[in-house]
Amino acid sequence: xKRRLPTVPTPAASSPPAAAPQSGGAPRLDGLxxxxxxxxxxxxxxxxxxxxxxxxxxxxxxxxxxxxxxxxAGRAYRDIHDRTGVSVTTIxxxxxxxxxxxxxxxxxxxxxxxxxxxxxxPH
Numbered sequence: 760x761k762r763r764l765p766t767v768p769t770p771a772a773s774s775p776p777a778a779a780p781q782s783g784g785a786p787r788l789d790g791l792x793x794x795x796x797x798x799x800x801x802x803x804x805x806x807x808x809x810x811x812x813x814x815x816x817x818x819x820x821x822x823x824x825x826x827x828x829x830x831x832a833g834r835a836y837r838d839i840h841d842r843t844g845v846s847v848t849t850i851x852x853x854x855x856x857x858x859x860x861x862x863x864x865x866x867x868x869x870x871x872x873x874x875x876x877x878x879x880x881p882h
Contacts, residue, residue, distance in 0.1 A: 826853040831873040854857055 777791060798804045822845045829839040836850045857864050
């Protein structure tokens with residue numbers, strides 16, 4: 760005998776459209792951004808990230824950030840992979856964000872005195 764899955768009502772045609780995401784992200788992201796901005800020192804931010812993220816998530820974030828200074832130095836993707844162990848795919852993703860993203864990597868790098876070089880040759 761087959762089990763029937765419960766049906767989910769569909770929104771009525773007269774329902775108002777869902778709100779468009781705010782500039783910079785959805786309200787939940789805005790709340791997270793506010794929490795991060797409220798932390799005024801590195802140790803507080805470190806503790807928040809340790810509570811917020813799993814070890815794997817922290818490692819992924821740290822790996823992505825580790826690529827930024829390498830790209831800023833103009834290193835090739837393979838050299839960055841050899842130096843950091845970060846996958847070439849992730850390196851390419853970070854490079855793409857540096858070139859075409861929202862500007863977050865660039866601003867953080869600039870504030871830390873890193874001047875990203877033009878995109879490194881992937882080979």
